Amino acid sequence: MLESQFNWKLPEVSEPDVAKKLQDQFKLTPTISNILVNRGYTSSETVEKFLNPQIDDIYLPDALHDIDKAVERIRQSIENGDKITIYGDYDADGITSTSVMYEALMTVGANVSYYVPNRFTDGYGPNVDSFGRLIDSGTQLFVTVDNGVSGNEAIRFANEHGVDVVVTDHHELPEILPDAFAIVHPRFPGTDYPFGDLSGVGVAFKVAWALLEEFPSELLDLVAIGEIADLVSVTDENRILITYGLKQLQQGMRPGLHELVKLAGVNEQNLNETNIGFAIAPRLNALGRMDDANLGVELLTTLDDDRAVELAAMVDQLNQQRQKIVADITKEALEMATADYNLDHQTLVIAGQGWHEGVLGIVASRIVESTNKPTLVLNIDEETNIAKGSGRSIEGFDLFSSINVVRDITTSFGGHQMAVGISLKDTELDNLQIALEKAADEANLAGQPKRVLKVAANVTPDDLNLELFYQIEQLA
Structure with a gap:
């Protein structure tokens, strides 16, 4: 008999009466109501919000730390005609964050450009050499997206050269924060923003919303990609952002994404979170791993249909190269392991x-x-x-x-x-x-217990039907 590689953790319904009540109220199968209760959704209100996300429940950006200060400083540069550089990151969250901020600033008439650092020559986050080159080329304000809270040295360098830095980030906050003009972060100590698990693109979206002074629904498709790619919690407002972002993605409004989805072999009208996680995000991530992630921002923001076809083909080809290289190195490394x-x-x-x-x-x-x-x-x-x-x-x-x-x-x-x-x-x-x-x-690594495999529900063959399938899709 084969030995299990995992320690199976089977579920027990903690509140069966509550599960039965929710089952009747929302016309759920017992399996689904039990899963919801076991995951903490025990009231009609929380279940309703989870099963039927509403755009009006997305939190206003006002409670984010330094949001007003950040927007005021960006507007000042726009009014002065200063050159603003968005400093991004080379993964899918960083690429979509850069695209969101770039489009928002273009909308309000900013003199704006973007720079996504190179993984191999620049490394992650702000660095002195990159900031120096960008300042020499005319940058008068930096806005970081999906990075910056650990960029103390580069931000100090910018300050010394009379250039302010507005940081928008979601990563773990270090003990010593940089001396940035503003730090917009959902988990900044002492603030009461109600949801701390936004990804970089989620934070960029909130800044764009505050800057534009209206809800930028046209950016939700980019938000959905970055949120899913960065593996943040798909609950609370992230769930709403992703739900509506998927609906927008299914309309194929962005030429570059439309062509990339086509090359990935995905049915655009039925595009879902799995397609993003396993088809779209890996292709965007391949840019930063193999070449220049700035191409990703151009792909997501271009309005030129011909250029979109060209860029999508480049991205898809790089992903194929990445897949082959990974397979070859993995084979060699596994033999050594x-x-x-x-x-x-x-x-x-x-x-x-x-x-x-x-x-x-x-x-x-x-x-x-x-x-x-x-x-x-x-x-x-x-x-x-x-x-x-x-x-x-x-x-x-x-x-x-x-x-x-x-x-x-x-x-x-x-x-x-x-x-x-x-x-x-x-x-x-x-x-x-x-x-x-x-x-x-x-x-005592050798004595560690087996990895835990959490089982969501126990089902019998009689439980398996289309009704259960469709209700499981509601939990996606």
Whole structure:
């Protein structure tokens, strides 16, 4: 008999009377009402809002920290004719965030351009060199989207050169915040914004709304893509934003997206969140991994049908290249992960040469899925002998803290418990492996229980029918 790889967590209905009441009130199957109750939807009001999202329930931007200050500063630059540069990020959330802010500023007549940093030459977030080049080319105000709260050095540099920075971001706030003119963030300490799990594009949308002084429904399609791609909670106002964004996407109003959807083989009129997660977002992410993510902003914002066809083809081709490169590196890395010299290791440090650094996080994730071991996958540069790559972890093992104790052997390092980016001399790889194995022993990694698989509901064959199928779709 095969042994289960997971510890199955079977559901129990915590409040059966409540589930029965909701079942009758909303004409739900028992399976669906039980799922809703188990996930905390125990009142008629919360169930109604979940099953039937309404655009009027989206929160006003007013409660966001520094929103008024940010809008006032942007308007000042618009009135003065100053050059505003939107400083974005190279993933799908960052690309859509940049597009949302760019379109909003264009609508109000701003002198605006955008810059999406290059993963390989610029790295993530604001950096002094990029800011310096942009200031030299005339930038008089920066507006960051989906990044900025950790850009202390670059923002200090901008301030010293008389250039203000408005930060709009959603990432974890560091202990020391940058001295930006304004920081718009849904989880800023001391503010009472009612929903803290907006993605970068969600925050950019709120700034655009405040700037335009009317609800910019035409931007919701971009919001839906960024929210889904960034894996934020699909509840509360995110659920509403995505619901209405999907409806707009189904109309195919953006030439670039229309052509990309066609190349992805997706039925545009029935486009859903799965299509975004597995067809649209990976193609946008491929730009930042393989080439220049600025092309993604042009794709999403162009009104030229011919250019849209050209850009969509470029994006799709890059994604195909990305898929092949990932498959090739994964095959090679998996052979190393399962080789005799790694069988007794609780953690994996896998390094090769000629591996494309833009996809190593994906490869690390696949090795973790296959081995259930925390894994670092690195490329060794033959000229510099620097090993650079990404790591992914498993529940119960803090990868960031495990490496942080030997941070001095790295040349750059950052991340969090489940994912890291790292570079170090190739001569330090053995020391890195030793440190990870020591951390694994201290965390009793070998004695950790199996990964938990949460089961949403128990069903019998008699429960399976079209009614259940359609109601499950309502929970998507």
